[in-house]
Amino acid sequence: MTSKTRNTAGWILTGVIALLLAFSAFLKISQAPEAVAQAAASGIDAATFRLIGIIEIICVLVFLIPRTAFAGSLLLVAYMGGAIASHLINGDSVVLVVVIEALVWITILLRFPVIQQQLLPLVRSDK
Numbered sequence: 489m490t491s492k493t494r495n496t497a498g499w500i501l502t503g504v505i506a507l508l509l510a511f512s513a514f515l516k517i518s519q520a521p522e523a524v525a526q527a528a529a530s531g532i533d534a535a536t537f538r539l540i541g542i543i544e545i546i547c548v549l550v551f552l553i554p555r556t557a558f559a560g561s562l563l564l565v566a567y568m569g570g571a572i573a574s575h576l577i578n579g580d581s582v583v584l585v586v587v588i589e590a591l592v593w594i595t596i597l598l599r600f601p602v603i604q605q606q607l608l609p610l611v612r613s614d615k
Contacts, residue, residue: 491601498598502552505564505591509548516541530578543567561596568592 489497515523516537527537547567551560568589575582597604 494598494601498595501591501595501598502557505588505595506548506552508588509544509564513541513544513548516544530574530580558596558600561592561600564592565589565596 516527519534519538524534524537527534532540544567547560547563549560550556551564553560568585571585572582572589574580575585
């Protein structure tokens, strides 16, 4: 994969992830009735739910800024890990959350090739 292709794919995935999570954060921050009801069923009160949305949007913003994108990637990995745990605890499906987590990791590998080159020597692409 050429550098330009990798970069383009990385930014496309970044945009997809950012849109998905920004929409999710918007629902939490705006206190959409359906979202608040679902959170309440999981034992999360409205104020905590709004705080989770604020944290989510901060993670997305840090992820979008090129200078802080790697830190934002790690924040999103941690955030999604918490989402997976929350879904498992409440008996909800984790499929969508795991897919988003996988997309974040794929995006990390595409946007930061040094991770693939230095830290994952088994999948090196020295071409």
